[in-house]
Amino acid sequence: MANSDAGKPLRKISTAFKELASTVNSPTPEVPVAQFSHACSLVSPLFGCLGIAFKFAEMDYVAKVDDLARASSSISTLLVMVDKDIEANCVKKAGSHTRNLLRVKRGLDMVKVLFEQIIASEGNNSLKDPASKSYAQVFAPHHGWAIRKAVSVGMYALPTRAHLLKMLNEDEAEAKVHMQSYVNASAPVITYLDNLFLSKQLGIDW
Template identity: 65%
Template sequence: MAAGEQKPLRRIADAFDSLAATVNLRSVPIEAAHFSDACSRVSILFSCLGIAFKFAEMDYVSKVEDLREASKSISTLQSMLELDIKGNCVRQGGSHSRNLLRVKRGIDMVKVLFEEILSANVNSLKDPASAAYSKVFAPHHGWAIRKAVAAGMYALPSRSQLLKKLNEDDESARIEMQKYITSSKSVIGYVEELFLSRELGIDW
Protein backbone atom coordinates (compact mmCIF):
# COMPACT_ATOMS: atom_id res chain seq x y z
CA MET A 1 0.00 0.00 0.00
CA ALA A 2 1.36 3.43 -0.93
CA ALA A 3 2.17 5.89 1.85
CA GLY A 4 -0.64 8.24 0.80
CA GLU A 5 -3.22 5.46 0.98
CA GLN A 6 -2.12 4.66 4.52
CA LYS A 7 -2.78 8.27 5.54
CA PRO A 8 -6.36 9.04 4.40
CA LEU A 9 -6.60 12.16 6.57
CA ARG A 10 -3.48 13.58 4.94
CA ARG A 11 -4.83 12.76 1.47
CA ILE A 12 -8.08 14.59 2.30
CA ALA A 13 -6.26 17.65 3.68
CA ASP A 14 -3.88 17.80 0.70
CA ALA A 15 -6.72 17.45 -1.82
CA PHE A 16 -8.65 20.35 -0.27
CA ASP A 17 -5.48 22.39 0.04
CA SER A 18 -5.09 22.04 -3.73
CA LEU A 19 -8.75 23.03 -4.31
CA ALA A 20 -8.39 26.05 -2.02
CA ALA A 21 -5.34 27.18 -3.97
CA THR A 22 -7.53 27.30 -7.11
CA VAL A 23 -10.26 29.19 -5.25
CA ASN A 24 -7.73 31.73 -4.02
CA LEU A 25 -6.65 32.47 -7.60
CA ARG A 26 -10.17 33.91 -8.00
CA SER A 27 -9.97 34.15 -11.79
CA VAL A 28 -9.87 30.37 -12.30
CA PRO A 29 -13.12 28.36 -11.98
CA ILE A 30 -13.03 25.06 -10.08
CA GLU A 31 -13.00 22.06 -12.38
CA ALA A 32 -15.78 19.58 -11.64
CA ALA A 33 -13.34 16.66 -11.86
CA HIS A 34 -10.91 18.29 -9.41
CA PHE A 35 -13.75 18.99 -6.98
CA SER A 36 -15.35 15.52 -7.15
CA ASP A 37 -11.97 13.82 -6.76
CA ALA A 38 -11.20 15.79 -3.58
CA CYS A 39 -14.69 15.15 -2.20
CA SER A 40 -14.47 11.41 -2.88
CA ARG A 41 -11.59 11.18 -0.41
CA VAL A 42 -13.82 12.40 2.42
CA SER A 43 -16.06 9.31 2.18
CA ILE A 44 -13.73 7.26 4.37
CA LEU A 45 -14.35 9.62 7.29
CA PHE A 46 -18.08 8.96 7.24
CA SER A 47 -17.44 5.20 7.16
CA CYS A 48 -15.03 5.53 10.12
CA LEU A 49 -17.76 7.23 12.19
CA GLY A 50 -19.99 4.15 12.00
CA ILE A 51 -23.75 3.78 12.16
CA ALA A 52 -24.54 7.33 13.32
CA PHE A 53 -23.41 8.70 9.97
CA LYS A 54 -24.31 5.74 7.75
CA PHE A 55 -27.11 7.79 6.14
CA ALA A 56 -24.58 10.56 5.43
CA GLU A 57 -22.04 8.15 3.97
CA MET A 58 -24.55 6.56 1.57
CA ASP A 59 -26.07 9.88 0.53
CA TYR A 60 -22.70 11.60 0.18
CA VAL A 61 -21.04 8.80 -1.81
CA SER A 62 -23.89 8.60 -4.33
CA LYS A 63 -23.94 12.35 -4.88
CA VAL A 64 -20.15 12.63 -5.26
CA GLU A 65 -20.36 9.80 -7.81
CA ASP A 66 -23.00 11.77 -9.74
CA LEU A 67 -20.72 14.81 -9.83
CA ARG A 68 -17.79 12.64 -10.92
CA GLU A 69 -19.84 11.20 -13.79
CA ALA A 70 -21.07 14.68 -14.75
CA SER A 71 -17.48 15.97 -14.78
CA LYS A 72 -16.75 13.75 -17.80
CA SER A 73 -18.88 16.05 -19.94
CA ILE A 74 -19.17 19.26 -17.86
CA SER A 75 -15.88 21.00 -17.19
CA THR A 76 -16.57 23.31 -14.24
CA LEU A 77 -18.94 23.63 -11.28
CA GLN A 78 -20.03 26.96 -12.73
CA SER A 79 -21.04 25.31 -16.01
CA MET A 80 -22.87 22.59 -14.09
CA LEU A 81 -25.04 25.17 -12.36
CA GLU A 82 -25.62 27.18 -15.55
CA LEU A 83 -26.83 24.09 -17.42
CA ASP A 84 -29.35 23.27 -14.69
CA ILE A 85 -30.56 26.89 -14.65
CA LYS A 86 -31.12 26.70 -18.42
CA GLY A 87 -32.90 23.38 -18.01
CA ASN A 88 -35.02 24.80 -15.17
CA CYS A 89 -34.11 21.82 -12.97
CA VAL A 90 -31.83 23.28 -10.27
CA ARG A 91 -33.99 22.09 -7.35
CA GLN A 92 -35.18 18.84 -8.89
CA GLY A 93 -34.22 15.63 -7.12
CA GLY A 94 -31.14 14.15 -8.77
CA SER A 95 -30.03 17.38 -10.46
CA HIS A 96 -26.29 18.07 -10.40
CA SER A 97 -26.93 21.40 -8.66
CA ARG A 98 -28.92 19.76 -5.87
CA ASN A 99 -26.27 17.08 -5.49
CA LEU A 100 -23.54 19.72 -5.38
CA LEU A 101 -25.33 21.47 -2.52
CA ARG A 102 -25.66 18.15 -0.62
CA VAL A 103 -21.96 17.37 -1.13
CA LYS A 104 -21.10 20.87 0.11
CA ARG A 105 -22.99 20.07 3.31
CA GLY A 106 -20.99 16.87 3.71
CA ILE A 107 -17.64 18.65 3.55
CA ASP A 108 -19.03 21.37 5.82
CA MET A 109 -20.08 18.75 8.39
CA VAL A 110 -16.56 17.32 8.44
CA LYS A 111 -15.09 20.82 8.84
CA VAL A 112 -17.31 21.56 11.85
CA LEU A 113 -16.59 18.08 13.29
CA PHE A 114 -12.83 18.74 13.10
CA GLU A 115 -13.29 22.19 14.67
CA GLU A 116 -15.26 20.63 17.52
CA ILE A 117 -12.73 17.80 18.00
CA LEU A 118 -9.81 20.24 18.17
CA SER A 119 -11.54 22.64 20.54
CA ALA A 120 -13.02 19.97 22.86
CA ASN A 121 -9.82 17.94 23.19
CA VAL A 122 -11.66 14.98 24.77
CA ASN A 123 -11.59 11.29 23.84
CA SER A 124 -15.35 10.94 23.31
CA LEU A 125 -16.60 12.02 19.89
CA LYS A 126 -20.25 12.16 20.96
CA ASP A 127 -20.37 15.89 21.75
CA PRO A 128 -18.25 17.03 18.77
CA ALA A 129 -20.24 14.84 16.35
CA SER A 130 -23.60 15.88 17.84
CA ALA A 131 -22.65 19.55 17.56
CA ALA A 132 -21.51 19.14 13.94
CA TYR A 133 -24.69 17.26 13.01
CA SER A 134 -26.89 19.85 14.72
CA LYS A 135 -25.22 22.76 12.94
CA VAL A 136 -25.06 21.35 9.42
CA PHE A 137 -27.47 18.46 8.79
CA ALA A 138 -30.22 18.59 11.44
CA PRO A 139 -32.00 21.70 10.01
CA HIS A 140 -32.57 19.75 6.76
CA HIS A 141 -33.66 16.44 8.30
CA GLY A 142 -37.01 15.23 9.56
CA TRP A 143 -37.67 13.95 13.06
CA ALA A 144 -37.12 10.25 12.20
CA ILE A 145 -33.60 10.78 10.81
CA ARG A 146 -32.64 13.10 13.67
CA LYS A 147 -33.77 10.49 16.19
CA ALA A 148 -31.88 7.68 14.42
CA VAL A 149 -28.70 9.77 14.33
CA ALA A 150 -29.03 10.63 18.03
CA ALA A 151 -29.29 6.92 18.86
CA GLY A 152 -26.27 6.13 16.67
CA MET A 153 -24.10 8.68 18.47
CA TYR A 154 -23.60 6.15 21.28
CA ALA A 155 -21.86 3.81 18.83
CA LEU A 156 -19.28 6.35 17.66
CA PRO A 157 -15.62 5.37 17.94
CA SER A 158 -13.54 7.25 20.49
CA ARG A 159 -11.12 9.91 19.29
CA SER A 160 -8.18 7.54 19.82
CA GLN A 161 -9.98 4.78 17.88
CA LEU A 162 -10.69 7.18 15.02
CA LEU A 163 -7.06 8.30 14.86
CA LYS A 164 -5.94 4.67 14.83
CA LYS A 165 -8.26 3.97 11.87
CA LEU A 166 -6.78 7.01 10.09
CA ASN A 167 -3.22 5.94 11.00
CA GLU A 168 -2.44 9.23 12.74
CA ASP A 169 -1.23 10.25 16.19
CA ASP A 170 -2.70 13.18 18.06
CA GLU A 171 -0.15 15.72 16.83
CA SER A 172 -0.23 14.72 13.15
CA ALA A 173 -4.04 14.54 13.18
CA ARG A 174 -4.25 18.03 14.65
CA ILE A 175 -2.07 19.40 11.82
CA GLU A 176 -4.07 17.67 9.06
CA MET A 177 -7.46 18.54 10.59
CA GLN A 178 -6.47 22.19 10.85
CA LYS A 179 -5.26 22.16 7.25
CA TYR A 180 -8.61 20.74 6.14
CA ILE A 181 -10.57 23.27 8.23
CA THR A 182 -8.71 26.18 6.63
CA SER A 183 -8.84 24.93 3.04
CA SER A 184 -12.41 23.57 3.11
CA LYS A 185 -13.64 26.94 4.39
CA SER A 186 -12.51 28.52 1.11
CA VAL A 187 -14.04 25.73 -0.97
CA ILE A 188 -17.37 25.83 0.90
CA GLY A 189 -17.48 29.62 0.49
CA TYR A 190 -16.83 29.24 -3.24
CA VAL A 191 -19.68 26.75 -3.73
CA GLU A 192 -22.10 28.82 -1.64
CA GLU A 193 -21.24 31.92 -3.67
CA LEU A 194 -22.03 30.04 -6.91
CA PHE A 195 -25.58 29.58 -5.63
CA LEU A 196 -26.02 32.91 -3.84
CA SER A 197 -24.69 35.03 -6.74
CA ARG A 198 -27.41 33.48 -8.92
CA GLU A 199 -30.03 34.03 -6.20
CA LEU A 200 -30.64 30.28 -5.90
CA GLY A 201 -30.30 30.13 -2.11
CA ILE A 202 -28.52 27.37 -0.18
CA ASP A 203 -31.10 26.36 2.45
CA TRP A 204 -33.10 23.82 0.48
Protein backbone atom coordinates (compact mmCIF):
# COMPACT_ATOMS: atom_id res chain seq x y z
CA MET A 1 0.00 0.00 0.00
CA ALA A 2 2.87 2.34 0.80
CA ASN A 3 4.04 2.19 -2.79
CA SER A 4 0.61 2.49 -4.45
CA ASP A 5 1.25 6.14 -5.35
CA ALA A 6 4.80 5.61 -6.58
CA GLY A 7 5.22 7.42 -9.88
CA LYS A 8 1.84 9.11 -9.45
CA PRO A 9 2.63 12.79 -8.75
CA LEU A 10 -0.98 13.95 -8.93
CA ARG A 11 -1.98 11.54 -6.17
CA LYS A 12 0.89 12.65 -3.95
CA ILE A 13 -0.02 16.30 -4.52
CA SER A 14 -3.69 15.62 -3.79
CA THR A 15 -2.91 13.85 -0.52
CA ALA A 16 -0.39 16.46 0.68
CA PHE A 17 -2.68 19.41 -0.02
CA LYS A 18 -5.69 17.78 1.61
CA GLU A 19 -3.55 17.45 4.75
CA LEU A 20 -2.37 21.06 4.37
CA ALA A 21 -5.97 22.23 3.94
CA SER A 22 -6.90 20.45 7.18
CA THR A 23 -4.12 22.36 8.92
CA VAL A 24 -5.19 25.80 7.65
CA ASN A 25 -8.86 25.02 8.36
CA SER A 26 -8.19 24.13 11.99
CA PRO A 27 -9.46 26.49 14.72
CA THR A 28 -5.95 27.82 15.39
CA PRO A 29 -4.00 27.24 12.18
CA GLU A 30 -0.27 27.02 12.67
CA VAL A 31 1.24 25.88 9.38
CA PRO A 32 4.63 24.18 9.82
CA VAL A 33 7.18 25.41 7.29
CA ALA A 34 8.33 21.80 6.86
CA GLN A 35 4.83 20.52 5.99
CA PHE A 36 4.19 23.43 3.63
CA SER A 37 7.52 23.19 1.79
CA HIS A 38 7.17 19.42 1.39
CA ALA A 39 3.69 19.72 -0.12
CA CYS A 40 4.93 22.45 -2.45
CA SER A 41 7.93 20.38 -3.53
CA LEU A 42 5.54 17.73 -4.86
CA VAL A 43 4.12 20.31 -7.29
CA SER A 44 7.53 21.05 -8.85
CA PRO A 45 7.44 18.24 -11.47
CA LEU A 46 4.27 19.71 -12.98
CA PHE A 47 6.13 22.78 -14.20
CA GLY A 48 8.74 20.56 -15.83
CA CYS A 49 6.00 18.67 -17.67
CA LEU A 50 4.77 21.89 -19.28
CA GLY A 51 7.99 22.42 -21.19
CA ILE A 52 9.78 25.60 -22.21
CA ALA A 53 6.76 27.90 -21.77
CA PHE A 54 6.98 27.51 -18.02
CA LYS A 55 10.72 26.95 -17.65
CA PHE A 56 10.99 30.32 -15.89
CA ALA A 57 8.31 29.22 -13.43
CA GLU A 58 9.94 25.85 -12.81
CA MET A 59 13.36 27.35 -12.04
CA ASP A 60 11.96 30.14 -9.86
CA TYR A 61 9.45 27.94 -8.04
CA VAL A 62 11.95 25.15 -7.29
CA ALA A 63 14.53 27.62 -5.95
CA LYS A 64 11.96 29.31 -3.70
CA VAL A 65 10.59 26.01 -2.35
CA ASP A 66 14.15 24.82 -1.65
CA ASP A 67 14.75 28.00 0.35
CA LEU A 68 11.64 27.37 2.45
CA ALA A 69 12.68 23.76 2.99
CA ARG A 70 16.06 24.90 4.30
CA ALA A 71 14.37 27.49 6.52
CA SER A 72 12.20 24.75 8.06
CA SER A 73 15.21 23.40 9.93
CA SER A 74 15.26 26.49 12.15
CA ILE A 75 11.81 28.11 11.75
CA SER A 76 8.68 26.37 13.01
CA THR A 77 5.71 27.96 11.24
CA LEU A 78 4.95 30.27 8.32
CA LEU A 79 3.68 32.91 10.75
CA VAL A 80 6.92 32.84 12.73
CA MET A 81 8.88 33.04 9.48
CA VAL A 82 7.03 36.15 8.28
CA ASP A 83 7.31 37.79 11.71
CA LYS A 84 11.07 37.17 11.72
CA ASP A 85 11.43 38.88 8.34
CA ILE A 86 9.30 41.80 9.49
CA GLU A 87 11.48 42.16 12.58
CA ALA A 88 14.61 42.07 10.41
CA ASN A 89 13.05 44.61 8.01
CA CYS A 90 13.78 42.39 5.01
CA VAL A 91 10.30 41.18 3.98
CA LYS A 92 10.32 42.65 0.49
CA LYS A 93 14.02 42.19 -0.20
CA ALA A 94 15.03 39.70 -2.88
CA GLY A 95 15.83 36.36 -1.29
CA SER A 96 13.84 36.87 1.91
CA HIS A 97 11.81 33.88 3.04
CA THR A 98 8.60 35.91 2.95
CA ARG A 99 9.22 37.15 -0.59
CA ASN A 100 9.95 33.57 -1.62
CA LEU A 101 6.74 32.44 0.08
CA LEU A 102 4.77 34.92 -2.02
CA ARG A 103 6.37 33.59 -5.20
CA VAL A 104 5.59 30.01 -4.21
CA LYS A 105 1.98 30.99 -3.52
CA ARG A 106 1.70 32.32 -7.08
CA GLY A 107 2.99 28.99 -8.37
CA LEU A 108 0.33 27.13 -6.40
CA ASP A 109 -2.32 29.52 -7.68
CA MET A 110 -1.19 29.09 -11.28
CA VAL A 111 -1.44 25.29 -11.01
CA LYS A 112 -4.89 25.63 -9.42
CA VAL A 113 -6.15 27.77 -12.31
CA LEU A 114 -4.48 25.47 -14.83
CA PHE A 115 -6.24 22.42 -13.38
CA GLU A 116 -9.56 24.27 -13.32
CA GLN A 117 -9.14 25.12 -17.00
CA ILE A 118 -8.05 21.60 -17.97
CA ILE A 119 -11.10 20.12 -16.22
CA ALA A 120 -13.39 22.68 -17.89
CA SER A 121 -11.93 21.94 -21.34
CA GLU A 122 -12.54 18.19 -21.17
CA GLY A 123 -12.42 16.71 -24.65
CA ASN A 124 -9.91 19.24 -25.96
CA ASN A 125 -6.47 17.71 -26.41
CA SER A 126 -4.68 21.08 -26.54
CA LEU A 127 -3.32 22.67 -23.36
CA LYS A 128 -2.72 26.05 -24.99
CA ASP A 129 -5.93 27.70 -23.79
CA PRO A 130 -5.75 26.36 -20.20
CA ALA A 131 -2.06 27.27 -19.90
CA SER A 132 -2.51 30.69 -21.49
CA LYS A 133 -5.42 31.56 -19.21
CA SER A 134 -3.61 30.43 -16.06
CA TYR A 135 -0.49 32.38 -17.01
CA ALA A 136 -2.50 35.50 -17.89
CA GLN A 137 -4.40 35.39 -14.61
CA VAL A 138 -1.56 34.68 -12.20
CA PHE A 139 1.86 35.51 -13.60
CA ALA A 140 1.43 37.99 -16.46
CA PRO A 141 0.52 40.98 -14.26
CA HIS A 142 3.94 40.67 -12.58
CA HIS A 143 6.02 40.17 -15.74
CA GLY A 144 7.51 42.59 -18.22
CA TRP A 145 6.90 42.48 -21.95
CA ALA A 146 9.94 40.31 -22.74
CA ILE A 147 8.94 37.47 -20.41
CA ARG A 148 5.30 37.62 -21.50
CA LYS A 149 6.40 37.39 -25.15
CA ALA A 150 8.74 34.46 -24.45
CA VAL A 151 5.98 32.59 -22.65
CA SER A 152 3.57 33.29 -25.50
CA VAL A 153 5.99 31.76 -27.99
CA GLY A 154 6.65 28.81 -25.68
CA MET A 155 2.94 28.00 -25.53
CA TYR A 156 3.25 26.44 -28.99
CA ALA A 157 5.60 23.82 -27.56
CA LEU A 158 3.26 22.66 -24.80
CA PRO A 159 2.58 18.93 -24.59
CA THR A 160 -0.85 17.70 -25.59
CA ARG A 161 -3.32 16.77 -22.88
CA ALA A 162 -2.73 13.09 -23.67
CA HIS A 163 1.05 13.50 -23.44
CA LEU A 164 0.78 15.35 -20.12
CA LEU A 165 -1.34 12.56 -18.66
CA LYS A 166 1.19 10.02 -19.90
CA MET A 167 4.02 11.92 -18.19
CA LEU A 168 1.96 12.03 -15.00
CA ASN A 169 1.18 8.30 -15.32
CA GLU A 170 -2.57 8.86 -15.04
CA ASP A 171 -5.63 8.15 -17.16
CA GLU A 172 -8.17 10.88 -17.90
CA ALA A 173 -10.69 9.92 -15.22
CA GLU A 174 -8.21 9.51 -12.38
CA ALA A 175 -6.32 12.67 -13.36
CA LYS A 176 -9.53 14.69 -13.23
CA VAL A 177 -10.30 13.42 -9.73
CA HIS A 178 -6.87 14.34 -8.40
CA MET A 179 -6.79 17.69 -10.20
CA GLN A 180 -10.15 18.61 -8.70
CA SER A 181 -8.93 17.47 -5.31
CA TYR A 182 -5.94 19.83 -5.60
CA VAL A 183 -8.21 22.68 -6.74
CA ASN A 184 -10.45 22.16 -3.69
CA ALA A 185 -7.61 21.71 -1.20
CA SER A 186 -5.33 24.46 -2.48
CA ALA A 187 -8.06 27.13 -2.35
CA PRO A 188 -8.07 27.47 1.48
CA VAL A 189 -4.26 27.23 1.53
CA ILE A 190 -3.91 30.11 -0.93
CA THR A 191 -6.53 32.11 1.00
CA TYR A 192 -4.61 31.47 4.22
CA LEU A 193 -1.43 32.83 2.64
CA ASP A 194 -3.22 35.87 1.24
CA ASN A 195 -4.72 36.58 4.66
CA LEU A 196 -1.32 36.13 6.30
CA PHE A 197 0.23 38.76 4.03
CA LEU A 198 -2.72 41.10 4.40
CA SER A 199 -2.85 40.74 8.19
CA LYS A 200 0.75 41.94 8.29
CA GLN A 201 -0.15 44.84 5.97
CA LEU A 202 2.20 43.52 3.29
CA GLY A 203 -0.29 43.30 0.44
CA ILE A 204 -0.13 40.50 -2.15
CA ASP A 205 0.98 42.31 -5.32
CA TRP A 206 4.60 43.12 -4.63
